[in-house]
Amino acid sequence: VLPESCPGIKFDERGVCNVCVQFERQWGGFRERANVDARRRELENIFDSVRRKGRRYDCLVPLSGGFDSTYVLYVCKKVYNLKVLAFNFDNGFKSDFAEENLKNAVSSLDVDYKVFRPDWEIAKRLYALFFRKTGEFCTPCNIGIWSSSYITAKQMGIPLIVMGSSGKIESQLPPGCHVYSWSKAYFKEVCTGEMPLRLVRDYLHFPESLLENTARLISRRISVFDKARIIDLPSFVDWNVKSILEELETKMSWQHPQNRHHRIDCILEPVRVFLIQKRMGFSAAETYSTLIRNGQITREEALRRTIDEEREAAQEPPEMKVWMDRLDLSYEDLEGFQKRSQLPFIPFREKMRKTAEKTFRKMLIQNRLRILAK
Ligand SMILES: [Zn+2]
Numbered sequence: 392v393l394p395e396s397c398p399g400i401k402f403d404e405r406g407v408c409n410v411c412v413q414f415e416r417q418w419g420g421f422r423e424r425a426n427v428d429a430r431r432r433e434l435e436n437i438f439d440s441v442r443r444k445g446r447r448y449d450c451l452v453p454l455s456g457g458f459d460s461t462y463v464l465y466v467c468k469k470v471y472n473l474k475v476l477a478f479n480f481d482n483g484f485k486s487d488f489a490e491e492n493l494k495n496a497v498s499s500l501d502v503d504y505k506v507f508r509p510d511w512e513i514a515k516r517l518y519a520l521f522f523r524k525t526g527e528f529c530t531p532c533n534i535g536i537w538s539s540s541y542i543t544a545k546q547m548g549i550p551l552i553v554m555g556s557s558g559k560i561e562s563q564l565p566p567g568c569h570v571y572s573w574s575k576a577y578f579k580e581v582c583t584g585e586m587p588l589r590l591v592r593d594y595l596h597f598p599e600s601l602l603e604n605t606a607r608l609i610s611r612r613i614s615v616f617d618k619a620r621i622i623d624l625p626s627f628v629d630w631n632v633k634s635i636l637e638e639l640e641t642k643m644s645w646q647h648p649q650n651r652h653h654r655i656d657c658i659l660e661p662v663r664v665f666l667i668q669k670r671m672g673f674s675a676a677e678t679y680s681t682l683i684r685n686g687q688i689t690r691e692e693a694l695r696r697t698i699d700e701e702r703e704a705a706q707e708p709p710e711m712k713v714w715m716d717r718l719d720l721s722y723e724d725l726e727g728f729q730k731r732s733q734l735p736f737i738p739f740r741e742k743m744r745k746t747a748e749k750t751f752r753k754m755l756i757q758n759r760l761r762i763l764a765k
């Protein structure tokens with residue numbers, strides 16, 4: 392489903408792309424599939440250990456009102472009966488569906504709820520700044536969710552954060568194709584000369600790199616920061632999109648637009664998709680190829696939807712005007728955005744660390760193989 396024009400894509404002699412090969416290696420292997428019970432036990436052990444701490448809250452769930460996070464909240468509260476704090480980062484572009492789902496989830500599950508609203512003037516400057524420099528504007532929001540969740544967990548002594556995002560279900564592209572950097576160094580580099588760092592403190596409370604810290608390299612499923620453990624639920628349980636949707640609709644009265652349940656929490660999603668389509672020449676292929684890899688959809692259906700949605704994504708969406716107005720962007724700011732990239736802002740130090748971590752990961756895998764062989 393991913394086009395041949397996708398940067399960095401390579402096909403092997405069977406016609407399988409390098410993204411699929413990498414996915415199988417990481418998530419589809421025999422051990423991963425055979426270990427459903429072991430993973431569930433691991434999850435239950437984590438939940439038991441936070442319960443034993445007897446804090447006011449067992450865990451914090453970052454909640455957007457979208458598909459994944461609402462399901463995480465449901466599982467934590469309804470299935471495992473944890474004392475949960477639902478936590479929302481208000482990015483300033485929350486959709487009506489999300490607003491409705493948030494209210495609904497919090498009241499029907501009877502959990503405490505906290506909203507974090509970053510200073511709008513600063514948020515606005517960050518979105519516009521990231522777009523002007525790197526061609527995308529989602530990073531400040533993504534980083535803001537992590538950072539403010541960590542700050543809140545620390546302030547309230549919450550020992551566990553349960554996320555709904557995971558490499559297993561998130562869109563996958565070839566290495567180097569889409570460079571999303573989740574490091575402090577990158578964030579600071581983009582802000583350099585534009586915004587004093589003291590203004591963006593709310594965005595900078597996280598480990599040097601979000602996705603690649605050592606604890607996570609070893610366990611793959613758990614990371615630790617500021618005495619809180621962070622896990623993502625999709626890595627522990629089966630993530631069957633159809634049955635989750637059914638459960639959300641029947642048990643949580645979860646609302647979504649017709650024909651779409653993915654990324655419904657932000658009104659700027661059509662803008663993000665439109666810009667990606669313009670820049671890469673494809674957009675929906677990313678999501679649907681991931682769903683095929685996870686066994687959630689047939690290739691035929693994925694292809695049909697990709698063609699339909701990408702045709703639609705080529706048209707400028709009405710939300711574009713809202714986005715430009717609210718961020719004070721002009722058509723001049725858009726000119727040549729396709730050529731902008733995050734790459735120039737990823738410092739040398741970070742590139743070096745990534746290489747070192749790749750070697751470390753290889754060593755870990757080789758060690759595991761050696762033990763298995765014995
Ligand atoms: Zn593939």
